[in-house]
Amino acid sequence: MTARLSIKKVFEGSKVGDEVKIAGWIRSVRKNKSFSFIVLNDGSCQDNLQVVINDDLPEYDKASNLLTGSALAVIGKVVESGGKGQSIELQGASIEIYGEADNTYPLQKKGTSLEFLRDNAHLRVRTNLFGAIFRIRHTLAMATHQFFHEQGYYYLNSPIITAYDAEGAGEMFSVSTLDPQKLPTNDKGEIDYSKDYYGRKSFLAVTGQLEAECHAMGLGGVYTFGPTFRSENSNTPRHLSEFWMVEPEVAFADLDDVAELASEYIKRLISEALEKNKAELDFLKQWRKWQKIEDNNHQETLKHVRDSKFKKITYTEAIEILAASGEKFEFRPEWGAELQTEHERFLAEKHFNVPVIVTDYPKSCKAFYMKQNADEEAGKETVRAMDVLVPGVGELIGGSQREDSLEKLEGRIDEMGMDKDVLWWYLDLRKYGSVPHAGFGLGFERAVMYVTGMKNIRDVIAFPRTPKSADF
Amino acid sequence: MTARLSIKKVFEGSKVGDEVKIAGWIRSVRKNKSFSFIVLNDGSCQDNLQVVINDDLPEYDKASNLLTGSALAVIGKVVESGGKGQSIELQGASIEIYGEADNTYPLQKKGTSLEFLRDNAHLRVRTNLFGAIFRIRHTLAMATHQFFHEQGYYYLNSPIITAYDAEGAGEMFSVSTLDPQKLPTNDKGEIDYSKDYYGRKSFLAVTGQLEAECHAMGLGGVYTFGPTFRSENSNTPRHLSEFWMVEPEVAFADLDDVAELASEYIKRLISEALEKNKAELDFLKQWRKWQKIEDNNHQETLKHVRDSKFKKITYTEAIEILAASGEKFEFRPEWGAELQTEHERFLAEKHFNVPVIVTDYPKSCKAFYMKQNADEEAGKETVRAMDVLVPGVGELIGGSQREDSLEKLEGRIDEMGMDKDVLWWYLDLRKYGSVPHAGFGLGFERAVMYVTGMKNIRDVIAFPRTPKSADF
Numbered sequence: 001m002t003a004r005l006s007i008k009k010v011f012e013g014s015k016v017g018d019e020v021k022i023a024g025w026i027r028s029v030r031k032n033k034s035f036s037f038i039v040l041n042d043g044s045c046q047d048n049l050q051v052v053i054n055d056d057l058p059e060y061d062k063a064s065n066l067l068t069g070s071a072l073a074v075i076g077k078v079v080e081s082g083g084k085g086q087s088i089e090l091q092g093a094s095i096e097i098y099g100e101a102d103n104t105y106p107l108q109k110k111g112t113s114l115e116f117l118r119d120n121a122h123l124r125v126r127t128n129l130f131g132a133i134f135r136i137r138h139t140l141a142m143a144t145h146q147f148f149h150e151q152g153y154y155y156l157n158s159p160i161i162t163a164y165d166a167e168g169a170g171e172m173f174s175v176s177t178l179d180p181q182k183l184p185t186n187d188k189g190e191i192d193y194s195k196d197y198y199g200r201k202s203f204l205a206v207t208g209q210l211e212a213e214c215h216a217m218g219l220g221g222v223y224t225f226g227p228t229f230r231s232e233n234s235n236t237p238r239h240l241s242e243f244w245m246v247e248p249e250v251a252f253a254d255l256d257d258v259a260e261l262a263s264e265y266i267k268r269l270i271s272e273a274l275e276k277n278k279a280e281l282d283f284l285k286q287w288r289k290w291q292k293i294e295d296n297n298h299q300e301t302l303k304h305v306r307d308s309k310f311k312k313i314t315y316t317e318a319i320e321i322l323a324a325s326g327e328k329f330e331f332r333p334e335w336g337a338e339l340q341t342e343h344e345r346f347l348a349e350k351h352f353n354v355p356v357i358v359t360d361y362p363k364s365c366k367a368f369y370m371k372q373n374a375d376e377e378a379g380k381e382t383v384r385a386m387d388v389l390v391p392g393v394g395e396l397i398g399g400s401q402r403e404d405s406l407e408k409l410e411g412r413i414d415e416m417g418m419d420k421d422v423l424w425w426y427l428d429l430r431k432y433g434s435v436p437h438a439g440f441g442l443g444f445e446r447a448v449m450y451v452t453g454m455k456n457i458r459d460v461i462a463f464p465r466t467p468k469s470a471d472f
Numbered sequence: 473m474t475a476r477l478s479i480k481k482v483f484e485g486s487k488v489g490d491e492v493k494i495a496g497w498i499r500s501v502r503k504n505k506s507f508s509f510i511v512l513n514d515g516s517c518q519d520n521l522q523v524v525i526n527d528d529l530p531e532y533d534k535a536s537n538l539l540t541g542s543a544l545a546v547i548g549k550v551v552e553s554g555g556k557g558q559s560i561e562l563q564g565a566s567i568e569i570y571g572e573a574d575n576t577y578p579l580q581k582k583g584t585s586l587e588f589l590r591d592n593a594h595l596r597v598r599t600n601l602f603g604a605i606f607r608i609r610h611t612l613a614m615a616t617h618q619f620f621h622e623q624g625y626y627y628l629n630s631p632i633i634t635a636y637d638a639e640g641a642g643e644m645f646s647v648s649t650l651d652p653q654k655l656p657t658n659d660k661g662e663i664d665y666s667k668d669y670y671g672r673k674s675f676l677a678v679t680g681q682l683e684a685e686c687h688a689m690g691l692g693g694v695y696t697f698g699p700t701f702r703s704e705n706s707n708t709p710r711h712l713s714e715f716w717m718v719e720p721e722v723a724f725a726d727l728d729d730v731a732e733l734a735s736e737y738i739k740r741l742i743s744e745a746l747e748k749n750k751a752e753l754d755f756l757k758q759w760r761k762w763q764k765i766e767d768n769n770h771q772e773t774l775k776h777v778r779d780s781k782f783k784k785i786t787y788t789e790a791i792e793i794l795a796a797s798g799e800k801f802e803f804r805p806e807w808g809a810e811l812q813t814e815h816e817r818f819l820a821e822k823h824f825n826v827p828v829i830v831t832d833y834p835k836s837c838k839a840f841y842m843k844q845n846a847d848e849e850a851g852k853e854t855v856r857a858m859d860v861l862v863p864g865v866g867e868l869i870g871g872s873q874r875e876d877s878l879e880k881l882e883g884r885i886d887e888m889g890m891d892k893d894v895l896w897w898y899l900d901l902r903k904y905g906s907v908p909h910a911g912f913g914l915g916f917e918r919a920v921m922y923v924t925g926m927k928n929i930r931d932v933i934a935f936p937r938t939p940k941s942a943d944f
Contacts, residue, residue: 004724006624006692023724025689025905042723043691044624071905073724099876099906106904122683122897123904125690134691138626145617152478152516154610159935160632160699161645161714163942173633173647173669175676177703180646180655180663191652197645197703197713199940204647211594211935211944217497218597219515219606220478227632227698231649231669241669242633251514252476252495252545404571425594425944432578432595433497433543434571463631463683468671470635472683472897 002075006044014078016088022049023073023098025126026066036064038092040074043131046279050083051076053092062097068108069101069126114459121463122472129287132280133460136273137448143272144225144246144444147265153221153248158208160227163200164422171232172203173241204229209439210369210426212249213402216437217429223248225444233467237456238394240445242465249439255371255384255401258438259357262388262397263310265442266355270306273451274299284453298453301391308354315339315361315382318347325351335380336362339387341394348389355396361385368412369426370400371438386440393450399440406430474547478516486550488560494521495545495570497598498538508536510564512546515603518751522555523548525564534569540580541573541598586931593935594944601759604752605932608745609920615744616697616718616916619737625693625720630680632699635672636894643704644675645713676701681911682841682898684721685874688909689901695720697916705939709928710866712917714937721911727843727856727873730910731829734860734869735782737914738827742778745923746771756925770925773863780826787833787854790815793823807852808834811859813866820861827868833857840884841898842872858912865922871912878902 002021005014014020024042038051051074053060063072076090083089106112106120107127117124124130145155161175177197178184184192193201208224215222224247231241248265250258273281281299288295313321322333322343327350331340339358347356363372363381370383388397403409409430413420420427448460458464463472474493477486486492496514510523523546525532535544548562555561578584578592579599589596596602617627633647649669650656656667665673680696687694696719703713720737722730745753753771760767785793794805794815799822803812811830819828835844835853842855860869875881881902885892892899920932930936935944 008624023907024692043626044693069905071907098908099902099904101904104903122686122900123690125687126905127690131690134626134628134687138621141627142617142621145614149610149614152480154515154606155613156606156934157699157716159714159937159942159944161701161937161942173649174652175645175647176652177645178652180648180650180652183652197705197939198937198942200942202942214594214944215597215606215934218595218599218603220496221516227629229633233669242631244629428594430571431576432571432573433541433598435495435543436570462628462687465631465633465670467669470631470633470670470672470674472631472686 004073007040007042007047007049008044010049010078011045011047011088014088016078016080018078019075019093020078020090021073021075022090024049024071026068026070026072028068029064029066031064036060038063038066038072040072041128041131043125046128046132046135046283050081050086050089051092052079052089053095057092057095059095059097063095066097067101067103067105069105071098072096073098114456118458118464125462128283130459132277132283133448133452133454134462136277136280136452137460139273139276140269140444140447140451141225143269144265147268148223148248151221151261153223153250154215154219156208156212156215156222156224157226158205158211158224158247160205161198161202162205163198163202165203165206171230172206173229173231175202175204206230207245207441208247209249209441212247212439213426213429213437216249216251216439217433217435220252221248221250235467237458238446240457240461240464240466243457243461244444246442246444247439249437251435251437253438254436255359255386255399255438258399258401258440259312259359259386262386262399262440262442263355263357266388266390266396266447267306269447269451270302274302274306288453295453296392302451305355305390310355310357310388311352312357312359314359318343318358321351322346336364338365344387344389344394345391348394349391353391355388355390357386357388359384359386361387366400368416368418369402369409371403372408372412384438388440390450392453393446396446396450397440397442399438401436401438404430404434404436406434476545479512479514479519479521480516482521482550483517483519483560486560488550488552490550491547491565492550492562493545493547494562496521496543498540498542498544500540501536501538503536508532510535510538510544512544513600513603515597518600518604518607518755522553522558522561523564524551524561525567529564529567531567531569535567538569539573539575539577541577543570544568545570586928590930590936597934600755602931604749604755605920605924605926606934608749608752608924609932611745611748612741612916612919612923613697615741616737619740620695620720623693623733625695625722626687626691628680628684628687628694628696629698630677630683630696630719632677633670633674634677635670635674637675637678643702644678645701645703647674647676678702679717679913680719681721681913684719684911685898685901685909688721688723688911689905689907692724693720693722707939709930710918712929712933712936712938715929715933716916718914718916719911721909723907723909725910726908727831727858727871727910730871730873730912731784731831731858734858734871734912734914735827735829738860738862738868738919739778741919741923742774746774746778760925767925768864774923777827777862782827782829782860783824784829784831786831787811790819790830794818797823808836810837816859816861816866817863820866821863825863827860827862829858829860831856831858833859838872840888840890841874841881843875844880844884856910860912862922864925865918868918868922869912869914871910873908873910876902876906876908878906
């Protein structure tokens with residue numbers, strides 16, 4: 001029996017006259033007098049393959065009456081296509097019908113809303129739109145592994161379950177096997193977590209950075225690419241409670257090194273998508289046109305970013321630019337305060353129109369592990385942090401050089417009232433063979449939003465997890 | 473300033489006479505009269521680079537007295553090595569000392585035990601042994617992505633937080649943001665999970681398979697590679713509560729197709745490790761010799777498996793072979809009972825001496841979603857399941873063709889007393905455009921154990937999570 005070929009392989013490798021077997025889901029059926037067109041997609045690529053079946057086929061009547069969403073396999077001959085925009089089609093010689101879809105199939109109708117499709121996340125991947133998004137997501141994931149592998153960095157699976165709060169933000173999910181109806185207690189009436197699975201309170205990790213530092217101190221350069229969790233109650237188009245992060249960590253590197261790494265990485269993501277997903281990006285442009293959503297020359301913007309040198313400024317310079325801009329901001333830009341999204345967007349979109357790397361933030365805005373700059377005015381202390389701001393999305397990457405002095409790191413932990421004891425192992429990295437090192441984190445879904453141009457983060461992850469929503 | 477090169481790059485690309493900058497951690501220092509040898513490793517490869525420093529260097533005294541674990545950078549000239557087994561070494565011209573390690577450094581001593589190193593998982597990656605393991609792990613992860621990408625499958629990040637128990641085994645961790653001291657209750661005094669973050673009880677997923685099926689029904693072929701969780705109280709060298717799984721799921725495929733895919737995948741893992749990690753595999757052999765651990769011709773065995781056709785037998789045939797073997801088993805092999813590890817090892821190691829794919833298990837032993845074979849004797853019903861058993865490790869892969877008939881799937885769910893309502897979306901896959909499909913799951917750490925020859929699963933994941941242990 002002929003082995004099945006993917007439609008992608010047929011378009012790429014089959015010649016007119018070849019006999020091939022394909023299978024897929026019906027996108028549409030057009031009936032004529034003595035023949036019908038069946039348009040099939042199998043998910044392997046954006047393009048559909050049109051199959052012509054004649055009424056002398058025994059399965060003709062059944063097949064030509066199938067509805068959108070039904071599945072079938074076809075053996076047939078590759079022929080030149082009469083239809084415009086298509087090079088080849090298939091002249092069906094035999095058909096095997098798999099499962100049908102009746103008129104209750106939720107994707108029968110065109111133009112179903114994104115909200116409706118989110119409620120049907122188990123099926124939405126069968127649409128042209130979500131097929132495009134998830135094939136691009138795949139390209140970006142593969143490019144991520146390939147890029148860091150080429151740098152000589154090793155993939156690290158940092159732990160998901162953890163006993164500490166690395167960011168100190170307290171927005172963590174608890175993980176437990178205790179029966180909440182019968183919580184064990186100690187003498188003082190407190191919950192006795194020594195009886196829990198891990199013998200202590202445990203959580204879902206918000207980052208793999210601290211463990212990545214451990215491994216960078218042995219392997220030189222590592223990167224994580226795994227799920228991270230935040231339990232903040234944010235119902236915005238930019239937040240998920242479960243999202244994937246990419247976190248490279250590099251020994252013998254400073255902030256400038258990882259700023260360069262970050263810009264090369266973003267450019268690589270863009271250039272691979274442009275190269276491998278032209279059909280998908282073209283479809284997204286078309287979709288925005290149908291939906292009357294501003295395209296803003298999306299592909300041209302991506303090419304522009306790929307070919308641009310990213311702008312690098314300090315936080316202090318950023319504040320000066322913002323203050324001198326004459327722009328009406330909701331929050332007044334002021335040294336010492338966090339940059340707001342409106343500030344970030346002004347810098348990346350209006351002022352520079354390329355991605356901007358802002359470095360050296362006030363110490364008070366940032367996490368305990370960042371390297372403190374030397375010899376600064378009291379009250380004006382900064383740390384070697386960076387944020388990479390991109391037009392349309394805002395902050396895509398946050399990173400820093402890490403404090404490699406044991407004394408300074410311990411000082412900062414005390415200053416912030418944190419518990420040194422749980423971080424004994426992290427301090428060991430500064431006690432034994434400490435080296436300059438730096439790294440960053442990229443929110444992978446933000447990157448997928450950026451490349452696809454989708455505006456809601458729920459539409460670039462397969463099964464989004466948000467407050468009150470853990471369906472599927 | 474000269475840019476730092478990794479030691480790997482120096483070995484691969486530098487010529488005698490080149491001036492290079494390297495950095496790394498000291499493995500040993502050997503002092504002579506007017507010069508010293510410093511042996512450095514930077515994690516980029518198994519091999520160390522020997523640096524010769526002469527006593528006319530200003531940093532000589534300090535550098536030649538550094539202890540194992542200290543870190544430094546060296547600029548120097550590549551010269552031919554006088555030492556045996558090394559082609560080149562570095563004639564140091566200038567030295568920059570980073571962090572020192574004093575004699576409290578836990579890895580000062582040679583021959584520290586695996587248990588001791590587990591307690592120092594933040595540092596163990598700095599040893600030759602764990603460097604080797606984690607570089608091999610990286611190769612296997614890259615090979616995984618590359619292999620499935622070449623098959624045309626798309627990477628799926630299936631959700632970690634879930635509201636259902638796909639395997640029905642009940643061994644799940646609960647995830648919550650409720651304050652356990654003040655649990656909200658409803659009218660009946662039960663805990664009111666509608667107040668929890670996701671508005672319902674939620675857990676850590678034990679598999680991504682069901683969501684992978686959703687995406688395979690749109691994209692044709694997908695694979696997951698992510699963390700999964702089991703809260704069983706298993707303190708064995710083969711179990712982790714947090715482990716990584718690889719789960720391909722393929723539309724228009726039957727059990728034979730994915731059995732073939734599984735054997736190709738395992739062979740690919742082996743051949744990439746043999747090709748890319750020869751130094752690491754050689755080191756592991758040497759390490760076993762030092763530790764007086766049986767090597768069992770490990771590399772030869774891997775080559776044998778890479779070049780073998782995997783044996784495929786049915787469960788019924790397996791029971792017959794076991795019953796006729798004359799072997800003394802603790803559990804008598806009997807049709808209808810699970811295969812025990814002793815049975816699996818007998819088949820893979822003694823009887824066939826190649827990996828064995830056992831198919832068509834009794835329906836009662838397996839999960840609800842597996843395809844039921846037709847026309848079988850009552851009480852002898854089987855499902856299209858497979859387990860791939862490999863010598864030394866036992867079960868490495870479990871998979872099945874999935875039940876694609878809505879009627880049969882619903883029947884099985886009812887039979888097993890499961891709740892159809894939470895799986896409405898999974899049933900939809902059989903309602904709309906159902907197609908034959910199949911997939912499997914590989915425990916990634918088991919694969920790393922298999923390729924490295926390590927006997928304890930805690931030694932092939934960076935930071936193991938086991939009962940009472942969530943350190944680092």
